[in-house]
Amino acid sequence: MDFPLAPGSTIGILGGGQLGRMLALAAARLGFDVAILDPEADCPAARVAKTAIAAAYDDPEALKTLAEASDVVTFEFENVPAEAVERLLALGAEVAPNARALAIAQDRIDEKTFLNGAGCPTVAFAAADDLGALEAAIASLGAPCLIKTRREGYDGKGQTWVEHAAEAGAAWARVGRKPVIVEAPAAFRRELSVIAARGRSGEIALYPLGENHHEDGILRRTHAPAEVTDRTRDQAEQIAARILAGLDYVGVLAVELFELGDGQLLVNEIAPRVHNSGHWTLDGCEVDQFEQQIRAVAGWPLGPAEPLARTEMINLIGDDMEQWPELIAEPGARVWFYGKREARPGRKMGHVNRLRPLKG
């Protein structure tokens, strides 16, 4: 494949939810066609793409169609089956970000092991594949501690707190008796995140830090740029740069950070993709995270990541969508609705960005 990809080339995307949709819109602005692979024919991204392939992510025929249609393949979620990526690569497809970044992000033990090895601090942690190992890990790390399945789980799913060592058996049952990570608690003051991008030539672009607020395990609100000390910002940028370089990464990556009381940062987790906590860039930056991702995987130079405004992003979850008549009437609210047919509880239906001037 010759990079940079010329306008008119096709970007393949695994996953057709709102992230795929916003990636497709960014790709279209830049003159690309888009091919979406998603099990659901009427998914949000399929409706704005030239080609929509409705099939399971590991369907061999579907992957062949995607590989043949696409000049580069990327994804909107990190739980892409490893076999799917292997098959795409075997078919000669370019895939970005790379398989190693995906594999590391899919396994919480591998992820933290990689992070620590790359010089990025995390909470103390231990792996446990059975109840005995879990009891030993809790004894070693101390309770309270957090148990998460090693693989899968998002928006707070597949995780549980253990307040006392005696609860190990109940926790083991709650997470489904699957291999887990046990994490020491972080006495953090707030959650920050940085959206980072790396291009094919190794150049990087870092957006300013966002400050994230969750409810019921789901991101509710991000405001950016977050007010942080220079030292915190420098530390975040160093962490992001180490991760990008350590993974030989191409694309956009989100780094979720805990800010401790003393301003020190720990990495909570990384997502090898565009991320909800970067939606503020859609209106708050000249080049948003979606265009940045398309630029990176297409081998284009990255665009500027400087903020144009102070932006508050609010997620519209489930019934929040009922507020649409008020939101569209609010002059300062930029609305992004995802085209999902049904507003189920906990489902991300859209978001709103509200902008204020950077200074003052």
Added chain:
Amino acid sequence: MDFPLAPGSTIGILGGGQLGRMLALAAARLGFDVAILDPEADCPAARVAKTAIAAAYDDPEALKTLAEASDVVTFEFENVPAEAVERLLALGAEVAPNARALAIAQDRIDEKTFLNGAGCPTVAFAAADDLGALEAAIASLGAPCLIKTRREGYDGKGQTWVEHAAEAGAAWARVGRKPVIVEAPAAFRRELSVIAARGRSGEIALYPLGENHHEDGILRRTHAPAEVTDRTRDQAEQIAARILAGLDYVGVLAVELFELGDGQLLVNEIAPRVHNSGHWTLDGCEVDQFEQQIRAVAGWPLGPAEPLARTEMINLIGDDMEQWPELIAEPGARVWFYGKREARPGRKMGHVNRLRPLKG
């Protein structure tokens, strides 16, 4: 139809070129689905729309399919056949802007007659349906003067200058012996345009004036906000407001203006649609002309039309697209490529917006 249309509704668009494509992208951001009717199956907008109908604009079956799929139908070009609109209305479809605005914009005599009646000054003009009438019109208005076909013609096509009365016969042949308008020349200093929008409740939003530069009859460059006196701006806003009200207009409309040496404005022509001279709003305003058009036809409140930056828009015409590797590497250049397969001479392939701070 109940307005405002809820997210998830479908916007039908007649015409699938770059304007249809950018309308479709704006609609998608707001949660709408899009149906495109265009004779070419692989047109730029079809590739970002849920539904693409490849058929002639007056094809009865295609219009039925479009009407059934769409909660409101709009268009990207003013030469929509009148029968198509009549048929859509007969099928019970909502069409915006309205048929009268389309009809007036399709006929240069009706257009100038309407404008003068609405209190908007134009050059002196006369209609001529045959060579005798053309000679009489030239004698009355004086040479040099400009001859244009009454209907159709864009980007300088279908028009010719007459330097001396004796050339009437040659000019008549050049424009194809069709009914024409004869226009007195305007001693104008520059061309300005205003992008104006009117919502279903009658509220209006006016973007700042743009200054336009043409080459070979094709728009080459717009910069906005144009530097104008308060008096000129007031006059432009009054003109735009009169046109919108006079047509009971719903949607975005472009008004091309001649600024005379004394700052007085004449209306050159109106376009009942989003317009190339408004592409600067894509990066220079919080809500661009495409979102504004979707908001208007969907019965949503209009968004703010204030500028965020001083913007220079450059069209990429034909071979200009060969500059894409340099343009994508220019940090301050926001590129919009239209996904057209072939860069024919005179064909609009994309545009670039370059932004500078508003003040300073």
